[in-house]
Amino acid sequence: MSVNKQSVEKIVEAVGGKENIVAATHCVTRLRFALKDEGKVDKEALENIDLVKGSFSANGQFQVVIGQGLVDKVYNEMVEITGIGRATKQEIKDAAEANLNPLQRAIKTLADIFIPILPAIVTAGLLMGINNVLTGPGIFYDDKSFVEVHQEWADLASIINLIANTAFVFLPGLIGWSAVNKFGGSPLLGIVLGLMLVHPDLLNAWGWGAAKQEGNIPVWNLFGLEIQKVGYQGQVLPVLVASYVLAKIEIFLRKRIPDAFQLLLVAPLALLITGFLAFIAIGPVTFSIGNAITNVFVGIFDNVPAIGGLIYGALYAPLVVTGMHHTFLPVDLQLISSTGGTFLWPILVMSNIAQGSAALAMMFLAKDEKLKGLSFTSAVSAYLGITEPAMFGVNLRFRYPFIAAMTGAAIAGTFITLNKVIAPSIGVGGLPGFLSIVPQKWIPFFIGMAIAIIVPIVLTWVFAKLKKDK
Numbered sequence: 001m002s003v004n005k006q007s008v009e010k011i012v013e014a015v016g017g018k019e020n021i022v023a024a025t026h027c028v029t030r031l032r033f034a035l036k037d038e039g040k041v042d043k044e045a046l047e048n049i050d051l052v053k054g055s056f057s058a059n060g061q062f063q064v065v066i067g068q069g070l071v072d073k074v075y076n077e078m079v080e081i082t083g084i085g086r087a088t089k090q091e092i093k094d095a096a097e098a099n100l101n102p103l104q105r106a107i108k109t110l111a112d113i114f115i116p117i118l119p120a121i122v123t124a125g126l127l128m129g130i131n132n133v134l135t136g137p138g139i140f141y142d143d144k145s146f147v148e149v150h151q152e153w154a155d156l157a158s159i160i161n162l163i164a165n166t167a168f169v170f171l172p173g174l175i176g177w178s179a180v181n182k183f184g185g186s187p188l189l190g191i192v193l194g195l196m197l198v199h200p201d202l203l204n205a206w207g208w209g210a211a212k213q214e215g216n217i218p219v220w221n222l223f224g225l226e227i228q229k230v231g232y233q234g235q236v237l238p239v240l241v242a243s244y245v246l247a248k249i250e251i252f253l254r255k256r257i258p259d260a261f262q263l264l265l266v267a268p269l270a271l272l273i274t275g276f277l278a279f280i281a282i283g284p285v286t287f288s289i290g291n292a293i294t295n296v297f298v299g300i301f302d303n304v305p306a307i308g309g310l311i312y313g314a315l316y317a318p319l320v321v322t323g324m325h326h327t328f329l330p331v332d333l334q335l336i337s338s339t340g341g342t343f344l345w346p347i348l349v350m351s352n353i354a355q356g357s358a359a360l361a362m363m364f365l366a367k368d369e370k371l372k373g374l375s376f377t378s379a380v381s382a383y384l385g386i387t388e389p390a391m392f393g394v395n396l397r398f399r400y401p402f403i404a405a406m407t408g409a410a411i412a413g414t415f416i417t418l419n420k421v422i423a424p425s426i427g428v429g430g431l432p433g434f435l436s437i438v439p440q441k442w443i444p445f446f447i448g449m450a451i452a453i454i455v456p457i458v459l460t461w462v463f464a465k466l467k468k469d470k
Contacts, residue, residue, distance in 0.1 A: 007051045008077045016040030018082035026075040031064040054393025111326040112182050117174040120167045125427030127164035129435025136439030172197045172239040185247030202231035234337030236330040237286035246274040294338045305417045313413020314406050316351040341422030349433035350412035353452040356382025358401035359390035361460035385430035400463035408455035412448040419444035
């Protein structure tokens with residue numbers, strides 16, 4: 001498909017002109033801008049351009065949805081028109097970060113750490129879902145699992161479970177790689193740090209509670225100081241803090257040690273110092289903090305499940321708009337590690353499905369063919385776990401579909417929370433999400449999905465009719 005030069009010029013004009021563009025790049029589907037002043041963007045004019053399928057602002061970047069296969073052509077034409085230099089995604093991130101406040105920077109840091117490892121976690125969740133289907137009792141046979149009836153499948157299920165569990169067992173290794181890289185250190189040292197925290201010589205973190213009750217936690221004795229030999233499998237905070245410390249120590253040493261001695265001294269010293277700090281202070285303190293966070297969420301959802309499900313279901317989509325939803329992924333992982341399952345992630349699925357349903361309703365209500373097409377494709381995307389096109393391209397644009405989706409998600413979230421639906425892993429946050437739910441809770445989860453589909457569609461239609469009658 002050819003690109004109309006005038007349409008590209010209109011995009012540049014709509015984002016405030018070339019003088020408002022600090023830098024620009026693109027990903028698979030979107031133009032990504034770092035702008036001097038986002039207040040100069042004319043969103044209405046922008047989204048009336050034939051090439052544009054939606055726009056939104058996130059993490060200090062203004063993003064314009066163009067579409068796969070076309071965005072690179074639009075970007076190349078824009079570079080020719082404006083004369084701006086080509087920028088990398090990292091340069092755009094760095095330019096955008098200058099406009100963020102401290103809270104936004106903290107949230108962006110979490111996002112930059114967890115988004116690169118998300119494919120591994122989601123893949124593990126999907127594989128664990130397959131294992132759940134094979135090993136869950138009552139799915140295919142009364143009170144028996146598929147592998148109990150068909151023993152020849154048992155070893156296959158065992159191998160699938162091993163492959164699926166790897167990302168969660170060695171989660172600190174994944175986080176260490178991504179976090180140390182984000183904080184400016186050597187990613188390889190981050191991997192070593194993360195794996196060090198789950199070394200087989202350490203007491204498995206999942207057996208810590210039982211060992212504590214029995215009073216037989218193994219310890220190191222360092223000149224009279226007893227340090228627990230405990231691993232941090234599935235834990236998030238210990239490796240996050242330790243990664244920050246490791247990166248800063250490495251940067252400090254690299255600036256002060258001559259190049260000729262860096263290979264011999266920097267990595268060994270950085271790992272040794274961080275290792276001692278991790279086992280003596282960082283690990284125990286952050287382990288306690290992580291458990292306290294878990295207890296807060298578990299307490300809320302145990303004592304007032306209806307309110308917890310209602311609030312989280314209603315507010316998850318606005319959290320996505322602000323980017324704050326990234327702060328809950330570590331909580332999900334902490335809940336999975338500490339309690340065996342998360343009750344927050346299933347509500348995320350309800351919210352994503354609800355946003356897709358509201359966008360789908362707009363496909364039938366819209367008269368503009370471009371909006372019809374955008375509504376349908378963004379609904380499909382949301383049903384598969386990617387909600388940004390639906391939210392920013394359709395629902396927020398008209399407001400009432402967004403409110404309808406929030407309402408549907410709140411009701412569905414309340415229902416599944418009251419029925420104690422949990423996910424022992426994180427998978428695709430859409431229609432395939434049932435694979436990550438414990439099989440015993442599939443029925444209430446499917447009912448919740450039905451609520452998240454029907455309520456937003458009905459409410460969007462009602463709100464549209466009421467608006468039209470005024």
